[in-house]
Amino acid sequence: MKQKNRPIMILGCTSDAGKSLVVTAICRLLANRGVKVAPFKAQNMSNNAAITQDGLEIGRAQYLQALAAKAQPSVLMNPVLLKPSADTQSQVIINGKVNNEISQLPWMDRKRLVWPEVQKSLHQLIEAFDQVVIEGAGSPAEINLREGDIVNMSVALECQADVYLVSDIDRGGSFAHLLGTWACLSVEEQKLIKGFVLNKFRGDPALLGNAMDWLEQKTGIPTVANLPYYRHQLPEEDSFRLGTTWQRGKINIGILYYPYASNMDEFDPLIYQDDINLVPITKDIDLSHFDALILPGSKNSGASLQFLKQTGLATSIKQFKASGKLILGICGGLQILGDNIFDPLNLEGGNQSGLGLIALSTTLQAEKSTKQTTIKWQNTDIKGYEIHHGDTTIGKDVTVFMEEHLGWQSANVYTTYLHGAFENKPFYDWFMRQVGGHENGLQWTAHLQTELDKLAQMFEKHGWL
Structure with missing residues (x-):
């Protein structure tokens, strides 16, 4: 042996x-x-x-x-x-x-x-x-x-x-x-x-x-x-290389960095592009200069929603929607953008009214959906993963953005339960077309492998093994 x-x-x-x-x-x-x-x-x-x-x-x-x-x-x-x-x-x-x-x-x-x-x-x-x-x-x-x-x-x-x-x-x-x-x-x-x-x-x-x-x-x-x-x-485990403020000459994307924001590493394919400035929004500021807003996942959508309401950001996001610029909600962000979050088991503080920017209603379930997912999207396969408690139903003027159970759209508001979408070049390029940027998405899997090999070379030179 x-x-x-x-x-x-x-x-x-x-x-x-x-x-x-x-x-x-x-x-x-x-x-x-x-x-x-x-x-x-x-x-x-x-x-x-x-x-x-x-x-x-x-x-x-x-x-x-x-x-x-x-x-x-x-x-x-x-x-x-x-x-x-x-x-x-x-x-x-x-x-x-x-x-x-x-x-x-x-x-x-x-x-x-x-x-x-x-x-x-x-x-x-x-x-x-x-x-x-x-x-x-x-x-x-x-x-x-x-x-x-x-x-x-x-x-x-x-x-x-x-x-x-x-x-x-x-x-x-x-x-x-x-x-x-x-x-x-x-x-x-x-x-x-x-x-x-x-x-x-x-x-x-x-x-x-x-x-x-x-x-x-x-x-x-x-x-x-x-x-x-x-x-x-x-990817960083707990800290993220987000910008600090709006920058002239770049595509400025505001990300709502509310309490219990989760899975933030999925935005790394955006962060590492020179033409993009991804800015955390932690207080009520003028959002009109931004080219797009992203509402990320949340471990506690109810608490994150309350933060947006208490800070005044809820009103600012609604005003941003009126500008016609893109808003993307992922997982918890999807739930927050909808009309209602029903919480019969009191998992996240009870029932709440959402931002009402897309006619979606979510009921939080005891069992969490966790799985790797591959879907056909715009005639190509994209991969990601699901990790959510919510069961979401659609209302008036809502169309399917991804597959029936994964994502919906209404006007300039897009939502999805699929984490990791930006790691797929077709999705990244679609997003950049919406915000007027370059379709320069990385082949993320290959990029990670190259970065891992570079890290190993550094350690071999300076480490003890």
């Missing part, structure tokens, strides 16, 4: 230290070397979900890492997904499906129920792959959360992983972060740390002086990599 490698685990001193990107880089580097590799993150918190081939939800980051590993995305790679739906409430997805019982439990009471699922998924991956690359969450030094930990050192100890601790040096204070995080660990946990990693370094490496030697003298652990600040065109 082929000798398996000990799992590699990437932990961070802070959130946004670069853990996800480092795991993605390692997965692609090893896959390009012919290693059968898989990513793993026990628990992710994000409203950016992906749908596997068998219709189950996992975090978008683990989906991308699976693509980097040239492996089929699976719920084994992310058995627990938390989707925030209120300030102190998250929907809990276990093995790809909503678990309402666990969702109602206090945070610290969940471990006894979800830890066995984490163990099972982790060991199945270790058995099936030659190398598993694990991502932690936040920081293992969050002492207040250690009792309920199922994603950081609990996982490292479970599989005796080789752990590498990453610090974002661009923020400053990296050596204090690394030393302090290491000091917060138990002796047993410290023994698993094999190296420190500086990430997002800019400038002359000579400026680091003997700091790495100093850190090794304090801890006995070497700094194994100094990764440069690396600009890429891969």
Whole structure:
């Protein structure tokens, strides 16, 4: 039997230290070397979900890492997904499906129920792959959360992983972060740390002086990599490269960035085009200068709708519609643009009147529709995914925009339940024709593969593998 490698685990001193990107880089580097590799993150918190081939939800980051590993995305790679739906409430997805019982439990009471699922998924991956690359969450030094930990050192100890601790040096204070995080660990946990990693370094490496030697003298652990600040065109997990304000000479598209906006990574094919400026709208401003508006998905359409009404944006969107410019609503945005959101189970705060810009009525259902979807649209196949609770019916002056159950149009208002549409060049080009832009859509799948290979090359040059 082929000798398996000990799992590699990437932990961070802070959130946004670069853990996800480092795991993605390692997965692609090893896959390009012919290693059968898989990513793993026990628990992710994000409203950016992906749908596997068998219709189950996992975090978008683990989906991308699976693509980097040239492996089929699976719920084994992310058995627990938390989707925030209120300030102190998250929907809990276990093995790809909503678990309402666990969702109602206090945070610290969940471990006894979800830890066995984490163990099972982790060991199945270790058995099936030659190398598993694990991502932690936040920081293992969050002492207040250690009792309920199922994603950081609990996982490292479970599989005796080789752990590498990453610090974002661009923020400053990296050596204090690394030393302090290491000091917060138990002796047993410290023994698993094999190296420190500086990430997002800019400038002359000579400026680091003997700091790495100093850190090794304090801890006995070497700094194994100094990764440069690396600009890429891969989906971000929780932050987005949106513009800040309207720009002259560009196609300015306003995106309603309301609370619980979800699946924002699907707009990356727009963001990475030089002629487009995608601007987040978070308060009531003059929308007349924009060439189009997009209402994205939402984990809580009711709360997002209330935000639009309370800020005055609801009125501004209605005024924008009168200009005749394009408005596109995706999933939750579709529901918000309609006449009514009926919520008989009180999933999102009860019944509400929508913006009334298209005669659609949506009833929220207990069961969520989650599946990958391929449809025939304007004589060509386009691919995407569905992830919604809503069952929508149409009223007067509404025509089918996509297939009967997927999207509708009325005048300049277009709606769809299909996420990922912009990743299809025909849809991107259609959108650009509506706003007077160039039909320069990327072949997004091929673009991602190229970006993953570039990332792996960077890591091979500056990493430790």
